Amino acid sequence: MLRTHTCGELNINSLGQTVTLCGWVQKSRDLGGTTFIDIRDRFGLTQLILNADTDAELREKARSLGREFVIKVTGKVLERTSKNPKIPTGDIEIAVEELDILNAAKIPPFLIEDETDGGEELRAKYRYLDLRRNPIRQNLMLRHRMGQEVRKYLDAQGFIEVETPVLIKSTPEGARDFVVPSRMNPGEFYALPQSPQTFKQLLMVSGFDRYFQIVKCFRDEDLRADRQPEFTQIDCELSFVEQEDILNIFEGLTRHLFSVVKGITLDTFPRMQYSDAMRLYGSDKPDVRFGMQFVELNDVVKGKNFAIFDNAELVVGINAKGCAGYTRKQVDELTDWLKRPQIGASGLVYCRYNTDGTLKSSVDKFYNEDELTNWAAAFEAEAGDLMLVLAGPADKVRKQLNELRLEMGGRLGLRDKDKFAPLWVVDFPLLEWDEENGRYHAMHHPFTSPKPEDIALLDTEPGSVRANAYDLVINGTEIGGGSIRIHEKTLQSLMFKHLGFSAEEAQKQFGFLLDAFEFGAPPHGGIAFGFDRLCSIFAGLDSIRDVIAFPKNNSGRDVMIDSPSTIAPEQMKELNIATTN
């Protein structure tokens, strides 16, 4: 090794030792003829000192060092006169006796410190420098730790990690595929997997019993902060289990991770039906770090000649505790915020429960104080609260109120990043109406099983068939989801039919799975966790970008390596393709 120690391990017990360290120059300063240099590596920071006792030539060399130079120094460990209790090496310094410059460095384009002055684009271009910063490197070390712990836990539970192929087959279901032209099979393409779904089910047919994989998946979708064209799943499947078993095992995994990685002990995770989540929070991934549940007011507010409420399918509101002091201007701003196209509310009705006990609403013309008292009762509001009410088509207004609830929760400090509120959402609908294509599509995917008691409804009321499907939600973010799968050919064929596949199409795309179900497929189910999202939640980040070493931007570009890029005409010729743009 070029070093005897890392920059994070020497302390008062090392006094007198002659050591060799390697690392980057964090900073360098001259104080009255003495040169202090902080040398940094992944493990920490150590102070070097060169003073009147040091060889003059060496001091000259030390003074020539710039930030981020890579150096190797040998010297003796001394006790510092001025100690720094904030760092583990703060009691000591190294009196430099030898100094090698292993590599010089240009001045970096932004500060390599916890708080940097670099903009997003600049940091993306020099990602390798941004990765030098502690906060980013800590995220990736956290991710490593989590991956190790996931594997340990699942291994101990009898899961086998099996790698499934990356070059697979394009299928019409789900998101858009990335494809790969095959040179050896002209005119044909592989697709990159959106998930290893069918392979993991085949592994159950093969009798693997418990499978997992931490695996890259790919979706050619338009991107936003929490989406990347390539992302990582903790992908799992189990045989001979029921939904309850899966929830318990993966609740166990999640609690294990919180315990060993963050030192947080979580209680048993609550479970909520999809229908309740929609009714009480307007979302299938409610943030239950705080209450502020929806209160439906149709029975309370209708019939008072307020046309907007009378004509609305649903009148529903939330109680913003302690917000009665909101000024008219603040409420107007909130109303404007709700009316933005992203949310699209048509207006906001409010009712203040003043601290003096009086009630004052924006619809006093239609509702007298007695009636507003009924509102307050419905909201279980107290003096000092602010009731916020929306009206309109049920689905739409719930979505809008969900946004408002999250906004108010944020304003009231109820969305603390250090608090973790997990939740299982269960009993999802099997099918979802696809307006654009005028047909139902699978809410999870076509392999999800309907609840046996609902199968009869498939023909008559497809939209009300419930699935054996579940999501794990933490702090309002979907972390994982899964289902008990169909394992019988007849039911799977029926499902494809309901999704608008002809028998021929189903056979062409998924024949291997339908065939497999005829050779002894066990009952099975599984779950997939978004590993990037899980890591970002653990790291307290809003975006998944900074738990990914080399992420792509919103145009799917890696600006550091400048990819994608054009390829040589000979490459295209060999692959039997041409560009048409």
Added chain:
Amino acid sequence: MLRTHTCGELNINSLGQTVTLCGWVQKSRDLGGTTFIDIRDRFGLTQLILNADTDAELREKARSLGREFVIKVTGKVLERTSKNPKIPTGDIEIAVEELDILNAAKIPPFLIEDETDGGEELRAKYRYLDLRRNPIRQNLMLRHRMGQEVRKYLDAQGFIEVETPVLIKSTPEGARDFVVPSRMNPGEFYALPQSPQTFKQLLMVSGFDRYFQIVKCFRDEDLRADRQPEFTQIDCELSFVEQEDILNIFEGLTRHLFSVVKGITLDTFPRMQYSDAMRLYGSDKPDVRFGMQFVELNDVVKGKNFAIFDNAELVVGINAKGCAGYTRKQVDELTDWLKRPQIGASGLVYCRYNTDGTLKSSVDKFYNEDELTNWAAAFEAEAGDLMLVLAGPADKVRKQLNELRLEMGGRLGLRDKDKFAPLWVVDFPLLEWDEENGRYHAMHHPFTSPKPEDIALLDTEPGSVRANAYDLVINGTEIGGGSIRIHEKTLQSLMFKHLGFSAEEAQKQFGFLLDAFEFGAPPHGGIAFGFDRLCSIFAGLDSIRDVIAFPKNNSGRDVMIDSPSTIAPEQMKELNIATTN
């Protein structure tokens, strides 16, 4: 859970318990009114019994079960009258009280047993059934165990697993890339990584210090038994180390794996210079489970008017111990084998050291017994041995003799699959002459550093520059390889120049790396293990196919899912590409 126990865990201590098992019907037989059924899962096999005490309807149902039916049974654990000591559950059987058919099964197209009657193509098409067979499943479980152990070991050594991108940039070096058209960037393509080489080097520039990843890599090459278009690497990189450190750490990893996975304690790995490997074995990956080293005979055999030897650049042979009894016919067959186009030898000279002490060669016309005694001395041959000699251009004849040595080693039983002989081959040449393109190319890759003392030779004798590069070879198979990298821009640019890149090309393709080297790149080096090959060696297999769950055939096809396949015209339109075949 649908079961209380697996099919592998009940034994004499379970007597009297009422248990529920799930699994596949392995076989079923009726003996004098008693029905015996073997039920199988990943964990083992348990015998079920239904006899005169069993409900008649239940017995009827049991008799209707076919092979590979998936069933769930409940019953009491009884001691067997006729025990089977070969399996852990062999002392007990289950008296069936309840029986559910969870899924029926068609008759499988081949036997699901350790020895199957299915041909390769049929088993590939029904891979999910082939994976049910114990030997194949054991391979994948071994692979899982090895992956877990690799991660544990490297984690303990301070390595951080970092995921690098799969959608990267096509580069002209190395093998052919698989490419992925970018919808969002029309006319541009991503490439799938042949290895994460540049990313892991950037992680060193970022200060990660020790990186690893078990990662899929991709090469669009023509396939053979030990090659797949997608394969898995254990990819590692370290900062502030020298070659010796890397060899020690990864020798440690390899010994750890042999110890925990196979219970084999290996000695320190020998090291051999590339030049010695070529001289003594004619290969850069010698199988050192056996000796049979090459003996060079130029000094011994030249000048006796045997033109073939006199005109040859190299006369070289091996001593096949105890093979003096080979008949003329056997030697002729060996000669024909050597003359096949795959090997291309022009002939074989032999010399028998008969058990009576006489010497008899195929070139007695030119060499008398005294001279043959000199041959025998050179070979250190004894009575009973057979000396086999080839002549020709040095490089070519060494390759041919390597094949002959391996063949003779196999015939003599010296290539025992249960014996493991690891070897570090070091000091590889930096460059290799590329006949086809009339230029040098990098023997490892363009980022490998030359030995400092050889840099001066780059201009004058490029072919004799040695690299800080090393391979780990086990039993004649290259398991891993790596190098100390270049970490300075000037040297890296010089290297690109020697590889025929213009400065512009180098900047266009690898500018991000050259730039990164200017911002403080530490000295670093690494290694990559072929994980598939490593697993196949541990499993005692010749091919990597059966340590891969869903491999592709020699045309790069997955015949089970029928991939690659055509894609929809709309998909191509969205991607701005067309097929031209």
